[in-house]
Amino acid sequence: MHRAESERPATLCGMNRVSDDDMVLVPGGSLMTKTPEQGRALALMLARHTIHNIQPDLDVLKGGRPNYSSTPDSLIDAARVVAIEFQTIAAANGYWRD
Amino acid sequence: MHRAESERPATLCGMNRVSDDDMVLVPGGSLMTKTPEQGRALALMLARHTIHNIQPDLDVLKGGRPNYSSTPDSLIDAARVVAIEFQTIAAANGYWRD
Amino acid sequence: MHRAESERPATLCGMNRVSDDDMVLVPGGSLMTKTPEQGRALALMLARHTIHNIQPDLDVLKGGRPNYSSTPDSLIDAARVVAIEFQTIAAANGYWRD
Amino acid sequence: MHRAESERPATLCGMNRVSDDDMVLVPGGSLMTKTPEQGRALALMLARHTIHNIQPDLDVLKGGRPNYSSTPDSLIDAARVVAIEFQTIAAANGYWRD
Amino acid sequence: MHRAESERPATLCGMNRVSDDDMVLVPGGSLMTKTPEQGRALALMLARHTIHNIQPDLDVLKGGRPNYSSTPDSLIDAARVVAIEFQTIAAANGYWRD
Amino acid sequence: MHRAESERPATLCGMNRVSDDDMVLVPGGSLMTKTPEQGRALALMLARHTIHNIQPDLDVLKGGRPNYSSTPDSLIDAARVVAIEFQTIAAANGYWRD
Numbered sequence: 001m002h003r004a005e006s007e008r009p010a011t012l013c014g015m016n017r018v019s020d021d022d023m024v025l026v027p028g029g030s031l032m033t034k035t036p037e038q039g040r041a042l043a044l045m046l047a048r049h050t051i052h053n054i055q056p057d058l059d060v061l062k063g064g065r066p067n068y069s070s071t072p073d074s075l076i077d078a079a080r081v082v083a084i085e086f087q088t089i090a091a092a093n094g095y096w097r098d
Numbered sequence: 099m100h101r102a103e104s105e106r107p108a109t110l111c112g113m114n115r116v117s118d119d120d121m122v123l124v125p126g127g128s129l130m131t132k133t134p135e136q137g138r139a140l141a142l143m144l145a146r147h148t149i150h151n152i153q154p155d156l157d158v159l160k161g162g163r164p165n166y167s168s169t170p171d172s173l174i175d176a177a178r179v180v181a182i183e184f185q186t187i188a189a190a191n192g193y194w195r196d
Numbered sequence: 197m198h199r200a201e202s203e204r205p206a207t208l209c210g211m212n213r214v215s216d217d218d219m220v221l222v223p224g225g226s227l228m229t230k231t232p233e234q235g236r237a238l239a240l241m242l243a244r245h246t247i248h249n250i251q252p253d254l255d256v257l258k259g260g261r262p263n264y265s266s267t268p269d270s271l272i273d274a275a276r277v278v279a280i281e282f283q284t285i286a287a288a289n290g291y292w293r294d
Numbered sequence: 295m296h297r298a299e300s301e302r303p304a305t306l307c308g309m310n311r312v313s314d315d316d317m318v319l320v321p322g323g324s325l326m327t328k329t330p331e332q333g334r335a336l337a338l339m340l341a342r343h344t345i346h347n348i349q350p351d352l353d354v355l356k357g358g359r360p361n362y363s364s365t366p367d368s369l370i371d372a373a374r375v376v377a378i379e380f381q382t383i384a385a386a387n388g389y390w391r392d
Numbered sequence: 393m394h395r396a397e398s399e400r401p402a403t404l405c406g407m408n409r410v411s412d413d414d415m416v417l418v419p420g421g422s423l424m425t426k427t428p429e430q431g432r433a434l435a436l437m438l439a440r441h442t443i444h445n446i447q448p449d450l451d452v453l454k455g456g457r458p459n460y461s462s463t464p465d466s467l468i469d470a471a472r473v474v475a476i477e478f479q480t481i482a483a484a485n486g487y488w489r490d
Numbered sequence: 491m492h493r494a495e496s497e498r499p500a501t502l503c504g505m506n507r508v509s510d511d512d513m514v515l516v517p518g519g520s521l522m523t524k525t526p527e528q529g530r531a532l533a534l535m536l537a538r539h540t541i542h543n544i545q546p547d548l549d550v551l552k553g554g555r556p557n558y559s560s561t562p563d564s565l566i567d568a569a570r571v572v573a574i575e576f577q578t579i580a581a582a583n584g585y586w587r588d
Contacts, residue, residue: 025432031487040123040144044151046432046478050471053436055461068464069153072166076175077468079148083182084475086144092487095129095190138221138242142249167251170264174273177246181280184242193227193288236319236340240347265349268362272371275344279378282340291325291386334515334536338543363545366558370567373540377574380536389521389582417530423585438530438576442569445534447559460562469566476573484585 016059018052025049031092039093043085047078114157116150123147129190137191141183145176212255214248221245227288235289239281243274310353312346319343325386333387337379341372408451410444417441423484431485435477439470506549508542515539521582529583533575537568 021027027049033039055061068074090096119125125147131137153159166172188194217223223245229235251257264270286292315321321343327333349355362368384390413419419441425431447453460466482488511517517539523529545551558564580586 024429025436026428029427029429031428031482032489035127036124036129037122037127040148044123044148047471047475050432050436050474051467054470055467060462064462064464064467068468070158070162072162073172073175074465074468075149075153075162076166076172076179077465077472078152079145080175080179080182081468081472081475082148083145083179083186084472084479087182087186088475088479088482088487090129090186090190092482092489095186097130097190133225134222134227135220135225138246142221142246168256168260170260171270171273173247173251173260174264174270174277176250177243178273178277178280180246181243181277181284185280185284188227188284188288193284195228195288231323232320232325233318233323236344240319240344266354266358268358269368269371271345271349271358272362272368272375274348275341276371276375276378278344279341279375279382283378283382286325286382286386291382293326293386329519330516330521331514331519334540338515338540364550364554366554367564367567369541369545369554370558370564370571372544373537374567374571374574376540377537377571377578381574381578384521384578384582389578391522391582416527417534418526421525421527423526423580424587439569439573442530442534442572443565446568447565452560456560456562456565460566466563466566469563469570473566473570473573476570476577480573480577480580480585484580484587 015057018056018058018061022049022052023056025053031089033089033093036090036096039089039096040082040086043082043089046085046089047081113155116154116156116159120147120150121154123151129187131187131191134188134194137187137194138180138184141180141187144183144187145179211253214252214254214257218245218248219252221249227285229285229289232286232292235285235292236278236282239278239285242281242285243277309351312350312352312355316343316346317350319347325383327383327387330384330390333383333390334376334380337376337383340379340383341375407449410448410450410453414441414444415448417445423481425481425485428482428488431481431488432474432478435474435481438477438481439473505547508546508548508551512539512542513546515543521579523579523583526580526586529579529586530572530576533572533579536575536579537571 025046027042027045031042033042051061068078123144125140125143129140131140149159166176221242223238223241227238229238247257264274319340321336321339325336327336345355362372417438419434419437423434425434443453460470515536517532517535521532523532541551558568
């Protein structure tokens with residue numbers, strides 16, 4: 001998880017970089033959502049954007065996708081991250097009880 | 099966990115896509131259930147539907163199943179995701195104490 | 197974790213299926229137990245029954261057991277799932293403080 | 295994590311079985327401890343006894359130990375289980391704040 | 393996770409060591425942040441600085457980066473750590489509800 | 491995680507054993523710390539001392555270190571344990587809010 005300093009001005013070296021919108025760590029800037037469905041979508045986004053921040057090179061991300069997304073163990077691991085993010089979001093929203 | 103944009107209009111390219119119902123992130127739209135048994139079933143569903151959203155290609159999902167579902171380590175990993183989802187659902191329901 | 201639809205009417209195709217009792221997701225239908233010992237036993241059962249629901253074929257389950265149950269890493273992974281389930285059950289029971 | 299029924303009357307078949315004391319899931323029968331140190335020791339015990347319950351054959355347990363206990367990744371995995379158990383115990387004890 | 397004592401006076405042996413700023417475990421000295429975005433950035437930093445403390449040799453850290461940062465499974469694992477750190481930070485900040 | 495009884499009187503057999511201080515499970519005997527920085531340092535120590543208790547042989551610990559501490563995946567796994575321990579310590583300290 002070490003941040004390679006040399007990657008920061010990435011676009012300068014011609015890297016096909018993730019868009020600025022996809023680099024925002026908390027899209028929308030809040031953990032509050034109206035519905036569990038939206039909370040769940042936010043959980044997925046939080047996980048994705050973390051990964052964008054660690055690895056902002058789109059070509060590397062797309063290159064790895066076919067492999068992991070067809071490997072059940074990787075999908076289960078990804079689902080676990082989403083489950084953890086959702087715990088936070090659900091607690092933030094009082095579990096949308098009302 | 100990067101979302102391949104090109105996969106979104108998946109049915110257009112003839113992919114055998116997970117049904118729309120199976121793509122809903124929170125089936126029923128609520129974390130509230132009447133019983134722990136139903137809460138547990140929801141936990142299983144949440145985990146499954148996350149995976150559907152990351153990998154919506156039914157053929158890939160079915161292709162991977164024989165392998166992972168007969169591998170104890172994969173089953174244990176899947177059980178862990180369910181355990182985490184259930185923590186959220188159980189807390190949401192006040193642990194069905196009454 | 198994709199549910200193979202074709203497996204549901206499993207007994208019809210001669211699969212040696214986990215008993216109906218072992219398929220119940222929350223045996224006893226409640227997270228409440230009188231003692232921590234019983235809570236711990238429930239945690240073990242929850243984890244086992246999740247796995248039964250993902251893989252209901254007894255022969256596959258028994259076939260995998262010799263391997264995983266003699267592999268320390270697998271035992272540790274299984275213990276982690278139990279630990280997570282127990283967090284939920286212990287919280288539900290107010291940690292059996294009185 | 296499937297329980298092999300045939301292993302239950304294990305001593306009958308000459309298995310070198312974990313002692314009854316080591317099979318108790320919650321030694322002492324309570325999550326309450328006087329000090330964090332004792333709480334931590336209980337966390338270690340909970341994790342160990344879970345494993346005893348999944349794999350009660352002492353020879354198998356001892357056979358696997360040299361390997362896992364000299365493998366850093368396995369030690370880290372074991373430490374994670376202890377960390378999770380400790381979360382529960384620490385919460386139960388109000389974090390020994392007073 | 394054992395701390396090799398001999399590594400402590402690392403700069404003395406010519407190791408290219410992580411900067412002192414990057415060795416601080418909690419940059420800023422507080423878990424409080426104004427926004428979820430800043431909380432998320434702190435979560436990423438906490439995870440990174442833990443790793444700096446375990447492995448303070450910059451060359452080793454940079455040497456490992458190309459490999460893990462292009463491996464989806466490693467990225468998912470890293471995202472999980474961030475998700476766990478964020479749980480703590482979000483709870484500390486009352487989920488930035490107001 | 492099985493405790494090999496034969497290892498207990500370890501110094502008697504000439505094992506280069508972790509010091510008694512490094513075997514204490516909760517150094518300082520409390521989860522309370524003045525600052526987040528100290529809380530984080532305690533989290534690192536808790537994780538390390540767990541490992542010392544499972545594997546008290548210094549030579550084995552040091553022998554494994556070069557390998558795991560230069561493997562990103564192992565570092566990420568170690569960081570996860572620290573993150574979990576920190577959750578407990580941060581909660582114990584009310585997140586050092588005041």
